[in-house]
Amino acid sequence: MTKITSSPNCGNSPKMEFIKQFNIAFANGDIERIITSVTDDIVWDIIGDKKIKGKEHFTKELEKMRSLETAELIIEQILSHGKEGAANGIIRMQNGQQYAFADFYTFKGASGTQIKAITSYVLEI
Template structure:
């Protein structure tokens, strides 16, 4: 089971709550939620690693990652304004490894809840 620690102001708006739930789904390997949360033409740029384009490729990538679930997710900040949002924090893995992450999101529209573009920075700490 994944322990979730989140800053108290991470749920101040519907979009901030969505970003929080998206990150929780990623930590828990919830492929169905992640896949439903992106547009058909999603672009996911994993900085320094690879770029994934299209919902089918996105779903395949998160399916490949789902077997490694975080033991703890710490969300330090979530920001949201208009069509854009961001989150950063730390994921702790069952084997003791820890990763600091920062994700930047562009939504389909200001009121939309589907992600059109993502840029992810992730480093082992």
């Protein structure tokens, strides 16, 4: 089971809680939850690596990542405003690797129930 540590201010709004749960789903490899949280035309831009377009390709990328086991997810900050949101933190893998991440989200609408774009910055530390 992945250990989850989250900043106390995460969850002050429904969108912030949504982003927190979305990140937890990523850490736990919960593809079904992730897929229901994105639009059919999702664009995931992993800076310096690749750009994934469409739910089908997004799902295939998640399937590739499913074998990676997360030991701990530390969410340091979650921000939201209008149709946008962001989260950053550290993810520690079972194999000892650690990554710092910052994800920027664009939502379909201001209510924050579906993500239409993600820009991810990931740095091994």
